[in-house]
Amino acid sequence: MTEKAIFIDTSKCIGCRACQVACKQWWGLPAELPAENVAGSVQFQYKFSGSYQNPGDLSHQTWNLVRFKEEAGSDGKMKWFFTPDRCRHCKNPPCQEGCPVPGVIVKDESGGVYYNVEKCGDCAKQCAEYCPFGIPKFDGDIRRAFKCRFCIDRVHEGKTPACVKTCPPGAIQFGDKTEMMDKAQARLAVIQTDNPEANIYPGFDYNNFWLLLYAPEKYSLAQADFTRKEKARLAAARTSRKPFTVAGFFKPLTYLGMLGGLGLAFFRRVDAGKNPEGKIDRHGK
Amino acid sequence: MTNHWTDLANVDYFLVIGSNPAENHPISFHWVTKALENRGAKLLVVDPRFSRTAAKAHFYAPLRSGTDIAFVNGMINRILENDLYNADYVKYYTNASFKVNAAFRAYMEAHTPFPGTFPGLNTSANPATYDKTAWGYQVDPNTGIPLKDDTLKDPDCIFQIMKQFFSRYTPEVVEKITGCPQATLMQITDEYAKSGAADKAGTIMYAMGATQHTYGTQNIRAYGILQMLLANIGIAGGGINAMRGESNVQGATDQGILYHYLPAYVPSPTNTQQSLGIRAIGTDMVSTAGSKVVTSAASNFSNLSVAVNDILVFYAGNNTGNGIKITSVDSANQLTLQYAVNKAGTGQSFMIIRAGSYLAANIPVTNDPQSINWWHNRSKYLVSMLKAWWPNQVNVTAGVPTGAETAYNYLPKRSGDYSYISLWEAVHAGTIKGLVAMGMNPAVGSPNSNRTRAALDKLDWMVIMELWETETAQFWKRPGVDPATINTAVYLLPAAAMVEKEGSVSNSGRWCQWRHKAVEPPGMAKDDLWMLNQFYKRIKSRYQASGGAFPDPILNMNWNYEGTEGIPEAAKVSRELNGYYTADNTVVQNFTKLTYTGSTACGNWVFSGCFASADKVEQNMMDRRDNMDTSGIGLYSNWAWCWPLNRRIIYNRASVDPKTGLPWDPSRKVVQWSTADAKWLGPDIVDGGATNSGIVTESSYRLPFIMNNDGMGRVYGSFSLADGPFPEHYEPMESPVENILHPAQPTSPCVYKYPGDTNMQLNVFGDRSKYPIVGTTYRVAEHWQAGAMTRNLSWLAEVQPSMFVEMSLELAAEKGIANGDQVRVSTIRGSIEAYALVTGRLKPFQMNGQTVHQIGMPWHYGYAGIAKGDSANILTPSVGDVNTRIPEFKAFLCNVEKI
Structure with missing residues (x-):
């Protein structure tokens, strides 16, 4: 397989969030609907995020999130930035460096980085802490990390990732990395005439890159922070806590939880993670 | 849509007004994005709120909800003042050159400044109605053809009347009404007016933001006038495009779901139309061009019972489409007509329609030989429909479908208001x-x-x-x-x-x-x-x-849709909609084969052709899946099937220069007239007959707007509208400001007022001192209509889980409301609770020295499903558009407070 890439052209993104829902649908990820705890309330049933950005952040159940940010420009004109945020699929993934268990984090020949969930175990969440963008999210109940999987199963079947397939304006594109780079560069040249700040983010060293019209902060996209890895190492050393223990944290209560409602979600995701071409429950909610 | 979704890729200038396609029609952006990327198209967005569509716009204009007419009239005025219109198109294809009854101009001149009411208003009725006599055209007393002035200079000609009418909408006035800065209005106008060039195309994308007002139909009239002036109707990348709100609501409308239509836009009968009205049909009427007296040599004409005021309509022959009132009948059945017959000839088939009947009321007539006046075929469509529904009743005696009256009597007759x-x-x-x-x-x-x-x-x-x-x-x-x-x-x-x-x-694209x-x-x-x-x-x-x-x-109805095991099959319904010959039960090719004699049955004439690949050859054309486009303009003519006649762009005769018959823009050819072949060539199916010339100087030339009896695009008119020949700015029934154009007539004079009720919910309108804030409702990308299909799905509940109210930073500060606070919104009708979403995307309007706040909220929520919330429609008023009665959801008065 030739190396692939996802190219997100934000000049075309309309913030419809079809990609966000398609991701949940394909991977059978549950919806996050945090309760507001207003007794008997119909209208204030759920917590309010304060914007169109729902849920508020990426999580172990939300691997692709459209971020919304608005700003009144210096010319008085309104701007509303939106773009999907997810794993950048690094060339040399720092998360892989951070993972103590071999074979959990795989840099696939397609360029995608995916986590083998059934091998992933109870640890010190170093993948999340090593990530320069803070992308992997930890499921506290089953103590495993999750993030965008590059729709590795689809890609190996010659299909495009679910988000790409669904994007109405064609803002999310997928193909051979060289072709995507060419497209991005050509598009950048056009866009730059009206938008001098336009840039490719985070760069072509990644298998998921963006064409942004403005600086990444405008879109609430994190700039790469490679010091996170060092900080995490130092913090681990300071507390002299072992970076990982495998079985020690599997307490009886956790097993009980797995047998209950949470367990269903767990097994579905474990199943999905078994191998790139593995079967997937597409009907989960 | 006059055009269709894929045609959006052909657009140079998008005017998005009264809609929010990025959120509510996201798939449209598949095509919009192509035009932006490949053509360098410009996106102009007019909206009270900075929407996700506005975020993609090159130019954005805010306006207070309910002031679209003032805004678009302001555009029209600037286009007329600065000669930015397409002069050829206006001259050849619109009624701008027609002369209006002198009484109209006399009224307008005597009523300066314009008082907000047109001549002929009767205010004693509820709703108030217009006697439209003065609005009519001047016609030649001998021919009945409207009088024109091609120089557009006659003071009675529509162009002059319209210049005068729209001149009140100066940028200053528009700013005072809409709150949109005049510089923005001028910028948007100048940009959009570039689409008036022969080689440029501009489209208007609209939806419920335009229609859901007491003057919603006139909003669309204003858009239509703008598009006519800029030569944007009939061409690829042009059109006036209503983006329908549900996937098959176009189909539902086509099948007669509106209360005043039978299927296929055939008006439902009223209780004053107790007879269908086919008096006689025949052929071989002898007529003399220019004569007001016609006689018949044919035997089937001899036993006619004809009366004064009956209408003679020609269905084939030299005078096809013409319909003329009979003013006297002598003992030899010699008819004297109101106007002269235009052309002599034999082989002309005709129908004589009884005065006061359904057909007399619903067959538009013309005496202009260049006007195709397509609706003169209505009798064929209704008789074929009756034949499909009650085949044994629609019998034929002496060439007249006498039984059609029996079947017509089965139809309910509308006697009240079923809106x-x-x-x-x-x-x-x-x-x-x-x-x-x-x-x-x-x-x-x-x-x-x-x-x-x-x-x-x-x-x-x-x-x-x-x-x-x-x-x-x-x-x-x-x-x-x-x-x-x-x-x-x-x-x-x-x-x-x-x-x-x-x-x-x-x-939406049919x-x-x-x-x-x-x-x-x-x-x-x-x-x-x-x-x-x-x-x-x-x-x-x-x-x-x-x-x-x-x-x-009920007992006599034709109902044969069951297949094996008593299961009804949709294909059998479609076959009936397509129509068939009653003699041998083979399918008709399309609606041009339908007759008024009972020899054909057809459940829906606009669908005729959906189930036939050729005459008598059955094929489900809607099931075609050839996604190759050979047209060069993305017609995809072999993908599915499009009504009418698989025509993808309607009014496409207007896409050519009538001096040559060739496309205004050769790079976007829809159709063209070929003199050598003496017919129209594709890629699209031409409107109104393939052999009628497209060159204005040729004798077989026909006018492009075939559904209007004058054959023209109407920049003035629509005589079918209740509330005026031009769109005039009125305030919503609940408005925060005076109507500065005519304070004595702030709202539309023709609004139907329901009787009041004791709960103070009906025919009560909030006072601006108590409810000073403009409220509006809309949809979001994440939910669908009343929410059942989306609020019951957890993934869609997740992306917009709660009812919210969007408001400006300024209003929030004034009311002490922070983002995420729980607030109460109230109108005179009721109140709801919701989260406050405080955003810079809404701004207060500065109008005529007054600050007006506006808030907006989605109307999807209710007390069922996963995502619940209060319903915005608890706030909205029970009052409808003058012409359609669609409720005024989009502009009302409210107040907001922190809970």
Whole structure:
């Protein structure tokens, strides 16, 4: 397989969030609907995020999130930035460096980085802490990390990732990395005439890159922070806590939880993670 | 849509007004984005709120909700003042050169400044109505053809009257009304007016933001006038494009779901039209061009019973389309006509229509030989429809389908107001006791929905076909209601979802696409056709068993949709819609084969052709899936089927220069007239007949706007509209400001006022001192209509989980509200609670020295489903558009406070 890439052209993104829902649908990820705890309330049933950005952040159940940010420009004109945020699929993934268990984090020949969930175990969440963008999210109940999987199963079947397939304006594109780079560069040249700040983010060293019209902060996209890895190492050393223990944290209560409602979600995701071409429950909610 | 979705890729200038396609029609952006990327198209967005569409715009103009007419009239004025219109198009293809009755100009000159009412208003009726005599054209007393001045200089010609009328809408005035800075208006106008060039195309994309006002129809008139002036109708990348709100609402409209239409836009009869009115039909009428007296040599003309005021309509021959009133009949059956017959000739078939009949009221007439006047065919469509429904009743005697009168008598005759709000008032009044709701959630979707919910309480029974137990399905146990007090019998029939049933789905671009069943419906759920078939069979058997009032229409109805094992098949319905020859039961090729003699049956003339690849050759054309485009303009003519006649762009005769018959823009050829071939060439199917010339100097030249009896695009008119020949700015029924154009006539004079009620919910309008804030409602990308299909899905509940109200930073500061606070929004009708979403995307309007705040909210929520919330429609008023009665959802007065 030739190396692939996802190219997100934000000049075309309309913030419809079809990609966000398609991701949940394909991977059978549950919806996050945090309760507001207003007794008997119909209208204030759920917590309010304060914007169109729902849920508020990426999580172990939300691997692709459209971020919304608005700003009144210096010319008085309104701007509303939106773009999907997810794993950048690094060339040399720092998360892989951070993972103590071999074979959990795989840099696939397609360029995608995916986590083998059934091998992933109870640890010190170093993948999340090593990530320069803070992308992997930890499921506290089953103590495993999750993030965008590059729709590795689809890609190996010659299909495009679910988000790409669904994007109405064609803002999310997928193909051979060289072709995507060419497209991005050509598009950048056009866009730059009206938008001098336009840039490719985070760069072509990644298998998921963006064409942004403005600086990444405008879109609430994190700039790469490679010091996170060092900080995490130092913090681990300071507390002299072992970076990982495998079985020690599997307490009886956790097993009980797995047998209950949470367990269903767990097994579905474990199943999905078994191998790139593995079967997937597409009907989960 | 005059055009279609894929055609959006051909656009140079998008004017998005009264819509929010990035959020509400996201797939449209598949094509919009292509135009932006490949053509360098410009996106102009006019919206009270900075939407996700506005975020992609090159130019954005804010305007106060309900002031679209002022804005667009301001554009029209600037275009007229600065000669930015397309002069050729205006001269050849619009009625700008027509002269209006002198009384109209006299009235306008005597009433300066314009008082907000046109000549002929009768205010004693409710609603007030216009006598439109003065609005009419001046016609030649001998020919009956409208008088024109091609120089456009005559003071009575429409162009001059319109210049005068629109001149009031200066940028200063528009700013004072709309709150849009005049520089922005001028910038948007100048940019959009570039689409008036022959080689440029501009489209208007609109939706409910335009229509849901008391003057919603006139909003669309204003858009139409703008497009006419800029030569944007009939061309690829142009058009006036209504983006429908539901996937098959176009199909529902085509099939006659509106209360004033039978299927296919054939008006439903009223109680003053007790006869169909076919007096006589025949051929070989001898006429003399220029003569007002016609005689017949044919034997079938000799036994005519003809009376004064009957109408003579020609259906074939030299005078096709003409319809002329008979003013006297002598003993030799020699007819004297109101106007002269234009052309002599034999072989002309004709029909004589009884005065005062249905057909006399519904067949538009013309005496202009260049006007195709397509609706003169209405008699064919109605008779063929009656033949499809009651084949044994529509018999033919002496060449006249006499039995058609019997079948016509089966049709209900409209005697009252059956518009949406009025139906609910009839439920309140106890006139309507039962309700069948198919995929309809009025407890959330109705204006003033507390009142609608109270009306549901009064029903004896309700049958609801639904995918989920919606708010309407569970109205009897809604919050605050004791189910023991509700006596309505409620039947919830589980319905199949879209992928669980077969049939055609018509999109906004009139494409009828066949959809196959992907999976079986779950549990006991059944598709709509199955349920309707059961309805019919069970009702019929009840009539058969026990009689009843007027059983004939039910007992005699043609109902043959069942296939094997008694399962009804959608294809059998489609075949009937396509139409067939009654002699041998083979399919007709399309509606040009339909007759008024009973020899054809057709359930829906606009669908005729959907089930035939050639005459008498059956094929489900809607099931075609060839996605190769050979047109060069993305017509995809072999993908599915499009009404009418698989024509993808309607009014396409106007896409050519009438001096040459060649496309205005050769790079975007839709059709062209070929003198060598003496016919029109593609890629599209030409409007109005392939052999009528497209060159204005040729004798067989025909005018392009074939559905208008004058053949022209109307920059003035529409005589069918109740509230004026030009769009005039009126305030919504609830407005925060005076109408600065005519303070004595702030709102439309023709609004129907419901009688007041004791609950102060009907015909009451909020006072701006108590409710100073403009409220509006809209949809978001994440939810669908009244929410049943999305608020019941956890993934869609997740992306917009709660009801919210969007407001500006300025208003929030004034009211002490922070982002995320719980707030109460109230109108004179009711109040709701919601989260506050404080955003810079809404801004207060500065108008005429006054600050006006506006808030906006989605109307999707209700008390059922996963994502629940208060319904915005508790706030909206029970008042409808003058012409269509669509409720005024989009502009009302409210107040907001922190809870």
